[in-house]
Amino acid sequence: MLLLVSGASCVGKTTARLHARHLLDDTYETAELFTLGPIPAVPTLAWRHEQVEVAVRRAIALAAEGRHLLFAGDPVPLGEVLAAPSADQIDIAACLLDIDEQAHVARLARRGEPAELIPRHRAYADWLRAHATDPGHVTEAITTDAWPAMRWDRWLGRAPGPEWAMTVLDTSRLTPEQVGAEVADWCRRAVAGNAPVFRAGWFLG
Template identity: 80%
Template sequence: MLLLVSGASGVGKTTARLHARHLFERRRLDDVYETAELFTLSPIPDVPTIAWRQEQVEAAVRRAIALEAEGKHLLFSGDPVPLGEALAAPSADRIDIAACLLDVDEEAHLARLAQRNESEELIPLHRSFATWLRAHATDPGHVPEAVTTDAWPTMRWERWVGRTPGPEWAMTVIDTSRLTPEQVGARVADWCQRAVAGDAPVFRTGWFRG
């Protein structure tokens, strides 16, 4: 299974992945869950584009497929990869995909962006993307142009673009606003195990044909 942790910049994706990995080691599950982020899959180009990011999502999907043959799962987190990009990756119809959105309220988000010395010019963009991701978690029809514009030509957007909200479009949402990094990591690790066990929303192979 591909376990995607999504979220805007500053919500704690990379930190959550690192703490979740430590928990897997402590629970002796590190041979079951492999962790990765976008920038570990390929050298970063001088000017990363949306199309390049989407190619790397396909690489993550293919890695998850390879791991599945060994009875393992891939926890993929780091860059703000939306659920729709994972589902539209060309090979995504060959594996189950579960997605978890790390969300944060405006006050906490602004504080975290300030701690990172984020440019004042980029802060509105980060906030807008967080708002879009929140809507995308429940409504596949909400401004799909946010990810389909300037996209990698091989992406299979027809799997979900044009759909309306429904029970088949679901993901887990974790509000990290008041959580410590360790708590977020624990919740993500627990979510991984619940998704694999079928106790959290999962996009099963071929779901879009249903």
């Protein structure tokens, strides 16, 4: 299974991956974009899409061994993973790390994020929150200037419904250790079928 942890900047994605890795057994491998290949000087959306496909293929290889890939650390939304060319061959579960505005602005400031960029980070957090329940919400945010191989037809045009579901975890008041523990628990629940999962070929149903 491919286990995607998504979220805006400073919500705790990389921290969750690092902490969860120590709480999960060796049937789980973890990755983020920089572990899958070199990052170009000027990363583009199309490059990110290609790297998502690399992650999907790695998850497929692990699944053949009865293992799973926890893909966390980057602002990759669910729709991009589901549209990766090989994503129809693997079960996919997604967890959105959400955060309230006050906590998000404080974390961005502590990181030294320029004040003029904070509204962009907040807007992306808002978009991800809407995308978690509505596949039709401002889809051009990820489909414009996309890698041509992406299969957006799998979900573009769908209305909100029970078949479009992911787990949402509010990290606003959680410590890094708590976020890692929550993500590790979500991984186990998803693998056991106790959290929303997009089964291979789900869009054909």
